[in-house]
Amino acid sequence: MPELPEVETTLRGISPHLRGERIGQLLVRDRRLRLPVPREIESRVQGQRILALSRRGKYLLIGLECGTILIHLGMSGSLRVLASDTLPGKHDHLDLRLHNGKCLRMRDPRRFGMFLWVPDPPAAHPLLAHLGPEPLGSEFDGDYLYAQSRGRKCAVKAFIMDASLVVGVGNIYANEALHLAGIHPARPSNRVGRERYGRLARQIKLVLEKAIALGGTTLRDFVREDGSQGYFALSLKVYQRAGESCTSCGTPIRQRRIGQRSSFFCPLCQR
DNA sequence: CCGGACGCCTGTCGGC
DNA sequence: TGCCGACAGGCGTCCG
Numbered sequence: 316m317p318e319l320p321e322v323e324t325t326l327r328g329i330s331p332h333l334r335g336e337r338i339g340q341l342l343v344r345d346r347r348l349r350l351p352v353p354r355e356i357e358s359r360v361q362g363q364r365i366l367a368l369s370r371r372g373k374y375l376l377i378g379l380e381c382g383t384i385l386i387h388l389g390m391s392g393s394l395r396v397l398a399s400d401t402l403p404g405k406h407d408h409l410d411l412r413l414h415n416g417k418c419l420r421m422r423d424p425r426r427f428g429m430f431l432w433v434p435d436p437p438a439a440h441p442l443l444a445h446l447g448p449e450p451l452g453s454e455f456d457g458d459y460l461y462a463q464s465r466g467r468k469c470a471v472k473a474f475i476m477d478a479s480l481v482v483g484v485g486n487i488y489a490n491e492a493l494h495l496a497g498i499h500p501a502r503p504s505n506r507v508g509r510e511r512y513g514r515l516a517r518q519i520k521l522v523l524e525k526a527i528a529l530g531g532t533t534l535r536d537f538v539r540e541d542g543s544q545g546y547f548a549l550s551l552k553v554y555q556r557a558g559e560s561c562t563s564c565g566t567p568i569r570q571r572r573i574g575q576r577s578s579f580f581c582p583l584c585q586r
Numbered sequence: 587c588c589g590g591a592c593g594c595c596t597g598t599c600g601g602c
Numbered sequence: 603t604g605c606c607g608a609c610a611g612g613c614g615t616c617c618g
Contacts, residue, residue: 389612390611424595425594467588469588486610535610536611
């Protein structure tokens, strides 16, 4: 599910409820996530005050007095803020209970997510240490993409989805940004010029910003912290629109597998 | 170093 | 109606 806009939406939703609060009990119902929820995590977080919340790529960071809770939502994860006595559903694997009677509840049907405690500084943790720049930051631009792409033959779509190049761009927004920039997803990275990488970097930023403004994309599992949906799905121009008309030229949108991921594009607008 | 394949899970959908 | 395979927003790991 969750790509950068959904994680950012979740961050903005939960932050006001959690910042400054003290953690009571962490209740883990099922440790079997992508990485097992560590045995010692309950004692690590018990009684600690939440100092700050942030995002790095698709990871959510909850900064404590000692260490940081690192959360990844995988494919189907979501976080909600609820009263602690709300009855849990089948896939509600853990509750981070606060002293104020609320809890942060993680749901993840496919269990591809992560919920970890990492020591300070979190950026040094192996899961975060090798991540590329944030796409919404100034370091990420067309010149950066162009420079990184030299000598790389993989499809440009796989290239921009590589988290060591740039974080946060998943399958939905990679498809959308390539369409907006007029670039064919299967084009080899080293056969995209500087100009077109400039357009691509701009469109990645624009599509992510617009999706954040609309609360992310809800296809199936993603919900905001209050249970409401994101509305960017209404703005999708190619993703999951195979056979439908391109919004700019009317040509039927094609679907094809590129780099093991379902890819959607307009054969006329994208070259 | 790079690129490609695979596995991890559950739920849903389409075809027979 | 039931069964079966394909597929789904991600990513770490392994192999050539």
